[in-house]
Amino acid sequence: MDSDIQTYVSSHSDDPGYAGRIDIVTGPTGRRRWPEHVKAAMVLETFRDGVTVADVARRHGVSAPQLHAWRRAAREGLLPMPEDDALGLVPIVVSGGAVPGDRPETSLQLEIVGVRILVPTGFDAAHLGRVVAALRETSS
Known part of the structure; x- marks a missing residue:
């Protein structure tokens, strides 16, 4: 320049x-x-x-x-x-039906690199971020 x-x-x-x-x-x-x-x-x-x-x-x-x-x-x-x-955002799909095996207190379900994570209500967001980062690291 x-x-x-x-x-x-x-x-x-x-x-x-x-x-x-x-x-x-x-x-x-x-x-x-x-x-x-x-x-x-x-x-x-x-x-x-x-x-x-x-x-x-x-x-x-x-x-x-x-x-x-x-x-x-x-x-x-x-x-x-x-x-x-590059932002590393995970797409979230909201569905109306219950998934067999889900517990009623589950508020969010994520699927990352073939792993399904059931996130309960009130789960610490910072800890969830660490879990997602660890999953992405192992898939690389």
Whole structure:
């Protein structure tokens, strides 16, 4: 991205007629405006395995705090995000009929990599996240 590089040139002279310092600035100056689809693409990159926010920010010439702000906006629904498998979301199917063998207190049933998980009402969401992550890890 050569257009993102700022160059500063100064000229000083003791010759007669010297009017003062001359600075030439090339490249973008001031605030840049990023289209929402570009912001969303950068945010999606940060969710991929083995990628850090700092690496993505450096690659695109954005500050890491700015990219963190866009991630927060995406989590809060303020930045429209395209559907992507990188987020690791699990599709949920709601059915009206009871599944044989289900206990009445089961509120959610997940099927991940061929394993059926019956999630009871009031189950700790953080623990469920660890279970799902462990299942995905073993399937890789």
